Amino acid sequence: MIDSGMFYASEGSIDIGVAMQQHLSATLVGGESFFQTRLSGTGWCVLCSPVPSNEIIRYQLQNEKLCVDGNFALLRKGNIAFRVERSRRSFRGSLTSGEGLMQTFTGTGEVWIAPTQSVYEYLKQTGIDQGHDHENRSPEPE
Numbered sequence: 001m002i003d004s005g006m007f008y009a010s011e012g013s014i015d016i017g018v019a020m021q022q023h024l025s026a027t028l029v030g031g032e033s034f035f036q037t038r039l040s041g042t043g044w045c046v047l048c049s050p051v052p053s054n055e056i057i058r059y060q061l062q063n064e065k066l067c068v069d070g071n072f073a074l075l076r077k078g079n080i081a082f083r084v085e086r087s088r089r090s091f092r093g094s095l096t097s098g099e100g101l102m103q104t105f106t107g108t109g110e111v112w113i114a115p116t117q118s119v120y121e122y123l124k125q126t127g128i129d130q131g132h133d134h135e136n137r138s139p140e141p142e
Helices: 024-028 091-097 115-124
Strands: 007-010 015-022 035-040 045-047 055-066 071-087 102-113
Touching: 007 035, 015 071
Parallel strands: none
Antiparallel strands: 007 045, 015 035, 055 102, 071 102
8 A cells, every 4th residue: 555646657467446544543643635645566657756765764564553643654665554552541631632543554564764854844835846957957048
């Protein structure tokens, strides 16, 4: 399962599909859409990452649980279940404080996390990343 907008291309042996979120909490409070792209098979595919590849953290889970505070997950593979859970005792407390909702991944497989993703989203929204290479540009003709 991969985040929206990450898939670019694949060879013919890769099956491309759509999977609906199994838990309503993932869409309502987890920042995820109702559907995600599902890739299966053996072969290669091209994905677009919102962060440089050296900033992606790959967690290997062996029948374990990974809790992430924030919408940092890019993809999951293997037998990984996803849901949003509260970290506080009361759901009302989690909603009113804006804190306490965790993306939770359980099972065996791999989860890719991009903790710096919000920095790049901010730069893109503010336009700071546009034209960042001023020193190497040719001078404007007069």
